[in-house]
Amino acid sequence: MKRFLFSLVLGGTGLALVPAAARAQTTTPTDTVRTVKPQLNTAPPGSAPARPRREPATAPNEPQPAPTTPPVYQPAPNVPASNAPYDPNRPSGMDLPQRAGVAPPPPPLRKYFLYTNFGLGYSSYAGDGQFNASIAPAIGYRVTEKFAIGPGISYSYINVSYSPFNQQFGYPEKIRYNNLGLKAFAQYMVYKQFFVHAEYEVTRLRGEATFAQGNMITSNTTATTPLGGAGYRSQFGERFAADIVVLYNFNDGIDNQGNRKSPYGQPEIRFNFLFDLK
Numbered sequence: 001m002k003r004f005l006f007s008l009v010l011g012g013t014g015l016a017l018v019p020a021a022a023r024a025q026t027t028t029p030t031d032t033v034r035t036v037k038p039q040l041n042t043a044p045p046g047s048a049p050a051r052p053r054r055e056p057a058t059a060p061n062e063p064q065p066a067p068t069t070p071p072v073y074q075p076a077p078n079v080p081a082s083n084a085p086y087d088p089n090r091p092s093g094m095d096l097p098q099r100a101g102v103a104p105p106p107p108p109l110r111k112y113f114l115y116t117n118f119g120l121g122y123s124s125y126a127g128d129g130q131f132n133a134s135i136a137p138a139i140g141y142r143v144t145e146k147f148a149i150g151p152g153i154s155y156s157y158i159n160v161s162y163s164p165f166n167q168q169f170g171y172p173e174k175i176r177y178n179n180l181g182l183k184a185f186a187q188y189m190v191y192k193q194f195f196v197h198a199e200y201e202v203t204r205l206r207g208e209a210t211f212a213q214g215n216m217i218t219s220n221t222t223a224t225t226p227l228g229g230a231g232y233r234s235q236f237g238e239r240f241a242a243d244i245v246v247l248y249n250f251n252d253g254i255d256n257q258g259n260r261k262s263p264y265g266q267p268e269i270r271f272n273f274l275f276d277l278k
Contacts, residue, residue, distance in 0.1 A: 110239070110276040115140045115150065115185075117245070117272040121265030125253060127163030130265050132156055138185060140274075146189040154181045154201060156263050172209035172217070179205045179223075179263045193234070197245050199227040203263050225262040226250040231272070243272040 119134035138152025158177035167173060181203030189195045202224050209217045231245035247268040251261045 109142060109145055110278055111142050112277040113140045113142070113148075114138075114275045114277060115152070115272060117243075117270040119156070119264070119268060119270045121268045123252065123265035127165055128161065128254075130158060130160045132158040132263060132265050134264070136183065138183070140185075140187075148187045150185060152183050152185065154183055154203065155179065156181075156203070158205075158263050167212060172211045175207050175209045177205050177207045177263060179203045181263075189233075190230075193232055194230065195233065195243075196230050197228070197247065199225075199247070201225045201227070205263055223262050224251060225264055227264070227268060229267070233274070239276040241274040243270075243274065245270045245272055 114137065116135070116137040119132070119136070121130075121132045123130045134154060134156035136152055136154035138150050140148045140150035142148045156177070156179045158175075158179065160175045160177070162171040162173065162175075181201050183199055183201035185197065185199045187195055187197050202222065205219075205221045205223055207219045207221070209219065211217075227247040227249060229245060229247035231243045233241050233243045235241045247270065249262055249264050249266045249268055252264075252266040253261050255261055
């Protein structure tokens, strides 16, 4: 009997607790606290939500800054530029300021030059003819910008033929010369590229005379030749030029022994080449 009564008491207590718990889980419109249903993430795994793209805030038609050139290195003052290449216009290695309206100084005058000529000439005198070709290198020195002088050497080949009229008086049929000489020249620029030219040469002539009968005679003589004339220069660069020179032979003709007074013809036409050394 006691067990039956104890069971009824426990059952009534459980029934009383069930409605109270049910009422605690029920919400009413007057409740001040509301529960929010959590939202599930439906994006693919590993991806982040996209963010709006923001453009840089620049004003329309805003001018862009001009590109700047790299600065040019200037040596510090009072410091010798020992490693810089030597410039004759800047012996100290520094750029000196130029005054406005004043032209820079002219480049230094090159004093020495190589002056070589090639000569061709032909002359006819009383039925006799002479042909010559020559080459003569020389070293020139400019005393001033317009006036130059210098020594040189020369080599020439000459072929002289005599007329039958002179052969009957004992002249040979022809004479061939191989000549070596020393000379000096002077030259002055008159106007722009035009110049006057003068030379004086002493030449050792070694000749072979051939007669109509087949006889041959050799001779060695010395001839002096003063030459004078004019020429024109064509410049082909800063240091190279070519000249054409026409010279008059002041010692042309034949002496009393039948020898040529000069190894050159009349007129003497030369093509000279000039190269500045320094």
